[in-house]
Amino acid sequence: MNGEQAYIRWLRQRWVAHPRVLVGPGDDAAVLTWPSDRSVVVTTDMLMEGTCFVLAQAGARRVGRKALAVNLSDLAAMAARPVACVVSVALPQVGGRAVAEELYLGMEELSKAFDIPIVGGDTNSWSGPLVIAVTALGECGPRGPVRRRGAQAGDWLLLTGPLGGSLLGHHLTFTPRVREALTLVDLVRVHAMIDISDGLSTDLAHLCQESDCGACVEAALLPIRPEAEQFDDGRSPLEHALHDGEDFELLFAVSPEDGASLLADQPLQPLGVHLYRIGSCRSEKTLTLILPDGRSQPLVPRGYEHRLD
Amino acid sequence: MNGEQAYIRWLRQRWVAHPRVLVGPGDDAAVLTWPSDRSVVVTTDMLMEGTCFVLAQAGARRVGRKALAVNLSDLAAMAARPVACVVSVALPQVGGRAVAEELYLGMEELSKAFDIPIVGGDTNSWSGPLVIAVTALGECGPRGPVRRRGAQAGDWLLLTGPLGGSLLGHHLTFTPRVREALTLVDLVRVHAMIDISDGLSTDLAHLCQESDCGACVEAALLPIRPEAEQFDDGRSPLEHALHDGEDFELLFAVSPEDGASLLADQPLQPLGVHLYRIGSCRSEKTLTLILPDGRSQPLVPRGYEHRLD
Numbered sequence: 001m002n003g004e005q006a007y008i009r010w011l012r013q014r015w016v017a018h019p020r021v022l023v024g025p026g027d028d029a030a031v032l033t034w035p036s037d038r039s040v041v042v043t044t045d046m047l048m049e050g051t052c053f054v055l056a057q058a059g060a061r062r063v064g065r066k067a068l069a070v071n072l073s074d075l076a077a078m079a080a081r082p083v084a085c086v087v088s089v090a091l092p093q094v095g096g097r098a099v100a101e102e103l104y105l106g107m108e109e110l111s112k113a114f115d116i117p118i119v120g121g122d123t124n125s126w127s128g129p130l131v132i133a134v135t136a137l138g139e140c141g142p143r144g145p146v147r148r149r150g151a152q153a154g155d156w157l158l159l160t161g162p163l164g165g166s167l168l169g170h171h172l173t174f175t176p177r178v179r180e181a182l183t184l185v186d187l188v189r190v191h192a193m194i195d196i197s198d199g200l201s202t203d204l205a206h207l208c209q210e211s212d213c214g215a216c217v218e219a220a221l222l223p224i225r226p227e228a229e230q231f232d233d234g235r236s237p238l239e240h241a242l243h244d245g246e247d248f249e250l251l252f253a254v255s256p257e258d259g260a261s262l263l264a265d266q267p268l269q270p271l272g273v274h275l276y277r278i279g280s281c282r283s284e285k286t287l288t289l290i291l292p293d294g295r296s297q298p299l300v301p302r303g304y305e306h307r308l309d
Numbered sequence: 310m311n312g313e314q315a316y317i318r319w320l321r322q323r324w325v326a327h328p329r330v331l332v333g334p335g336d337d338a339a340v341l342t343w344p345s346d347r348s349v350v351v352t353t354d355m356l357m358e359g360t361c362f363v364l365a366q367a368g369a370r371r372v373g374r375k376a377l378a379v380n381l382s383d384l385a386a387m388a389a390r391p392v393a394c395v396v397s398v399a400l401p402q403v404g405g406r407a408v409a410e411e412l413y414l415g416m417e418e419l420s421k422a423f424d425i426p427i428v429g430g431d432t433n434s435w436s437g438p439l440v441i442a443v444t445a446l447g448e449c450g451p452r453g454p455v456r457r458r459g460a461q462a463g464d465w466l467l468l469t470g471p472l473g474g475s476l477l478g479h480h481l482t483f484t485p486r487v488r489e490a491l492t493l494v495d496l497v498r499v500h501a502m503i504d505i506s507d508g509l510s511t512d513l514a515h516l517c518q519e520s521d522c523g524a525c526v527e528a529a530l531l532p533i534r535p536e537a538e539q540f541d542d543g544r545s546p547l548e549h550a551l552h553d554g555e556d557f558e559l560l561f562a563v564s565p566e567d568g569a570s571l572l573a574d575q576p577l578q579p580l581g582v583h584l585y586r587i588g589s590c591r592s593e594k595t596l597t598l599i600l601p602d603g604r605s606q607p608l609v610p611r612g613y614e615h616r617l618d
Contacts, residue, residue, distance in 0.1 A: 003614045003616050004617060023387075023456060026519070027387070027454075029350045029352035029384060031351075031454050034348060037345075038343070039343060040340070040342075041338045041339070042340075042341065042429065043338035043395070044397045044429065046398070046433055048437065050436070050437070051399075074337045074338050077337035077338070084351070086352070087353070088354065088444075089355070091615075097617040097618065119351065120351065122353050122355050124360065127360075133353070133397040133431075133440075133442035138338070145336075194337060305313050305314060307405075307434050309403050309404065
């Protein structure tokens with residue numbers, strides 16, 4: 001028989017015991033130990049075929065990898081350490097077993113790299129497109145969580161990498177900034193943080209709204225991915241960097257002193273990550289873009305938003 | 310604007326502070342406090358339109374309710390106390406906002422009844438059918454978790470209610486047996502437990518497989534829902550009770566002494582729940598059905614299994 005139970009047997013054969021996991025796959029729920037001084041951080045993200053990826057182009061393995069990676073990026077944005085995850089899938093009935101295995105192998109790659117065991121899930125098949133939903137659990141010690149709120153007027157806005165054009169490939173292969181976030185909160189007090197998923201303009205608006213402040217972004221300082229120049233759609237590389245989204249870099253606010261020291265020391269260089277200052281927070285609750293020629297204009301959030309009529 | 314962000318504002322307006330929730334909806338992740346002597350129990354379930362429900366018949370509110378209820382049933386099967394949940398949805402673009410609100414209101418009903426705040430989620434829209442995935446977190450104290458493994462030859466098999474015909478309506482309105490499970494583990498040592506989601510024959514096979522034992526079920530003892538008699542499909546009410554699934558009653562194994570005392574005392578009567586003995590575990594690793602006339606036959610797992618070719 002080649003159904004759900006055979007797949008679950010395959011999964012359980014791959015299962016490796018983990019010190020935090022009291023009950024792994026194959027029961028009604030998974031059970032984890034939890035250290036006494038740690039809070040539980042929980043986040044979930046769903047990817048749908050045709051909307052978030054094109055299965056024939058991406059391949060199921062990279063889709064599985066991405067499904068876990070976007071959740072790890074959310075944990076990173078809270079400066080949480082990954083602990084465990086669960087995954088629900090709606091698979092195609094024909095060819096579903098092969099898709100399921102590829103999804104799992106893609107997740108497994110990141111699961112090992114970030115020590116976040118896949119402790120359970122729900123495996124379904126249907127006649128619709130592929131859907132995968134991952135929920136990740138993390139833990140915060142005394143230095144976390146870092147929230148979207150907390151940025152103050154005068155804070156510097158720093159970014160962990162260049163933006164724009166991610167849909168040409170980066171969104172399927174990016175490394176979530178988990179280690180970077182944990183390193184940063186060990187070094188400085190991060191006032192507020194968010195990961196760039198919907199686009200810098202939209203995510204900066206979220207951070208400022210929660211922090212009850214505004215911000216200005218200096219276009220000349222903004223690092224832009226080379227891929228942002230590969231479009232012929234009438235939008236400039238700058239516009240792609242501001243609004244594309246799916247970059248999964250961290251945007252965070254620190255005091256100017258801490259910001260200057262981070263820029264000078266570049267403590268994430270051993271991880272291959274360069275820190276950029278892209279602007280500042282201000283008390284006036286608007287978003288402003290300072291163009292390379294010195295003119296300024298409102299920065300309108302134009303990142304991705306799901307339509308709901 | 311009537312998109313994702315407007316819906317999230319609507320959600321956050323409904324948010325009520327909860328002592329266990331340090332960070333609720335509206336950040337990159339939610340954050341919960343966790344008592345020092347409790348393990349973390351985590352389970353996830355996905356429901357897809359057309360496969361798990363017919364939206365036009367069920368209505369989005371009952372779909373939302375069910376999406377949380379099936380997760381609560383899994384927590385119950387571990388004898389875990391509900392703590393918090395997150396929800397991911399893929400909504401239709403047209404009419405999606407109304408569906409989203411109805412889903413939420415259906416979840417909210419159980420969320421309040423079982424004190425399991427909805428602390429976060431991911432709201433998407435697409436051109437496909439409605440998909441909702443809930444992940445529930447619970448906690449176990451020193452008496453938990455109760456696993457599928459642990460049943461012993463000679464144990465009595467008890468059930469919290471009648472089976473069969475759930476798809477005529479019960480699957481959308483059932484009360485997850487959370488309080489029942491917590492009451493039971495306070496009174497006796499429950500050796501193994503599972504909730505009946507795929508069908509008694511299949512779920513009993515799971516429990517026996519994990520416990521490395523077999524079982525016999527006495528048809529004459531099996532409580533059957535009146536709805537199981539309302540089919541004209543050539544299958545008997547007994548067959549519907551054995552294989553239909555989606556009953557979400559608890560099946561559990563206890564010593565004969567504890568079983569006899571539970572049957573005599575009926576400690577779940579204040580919750581409106583009657584306990585039934587339906588058979589016993591045995592060392593021979595097969596499943597047997599004893600018919601009302603005394604003949605016995607193999608009990609073949611014929612419950613629901615997702616097809617994966």
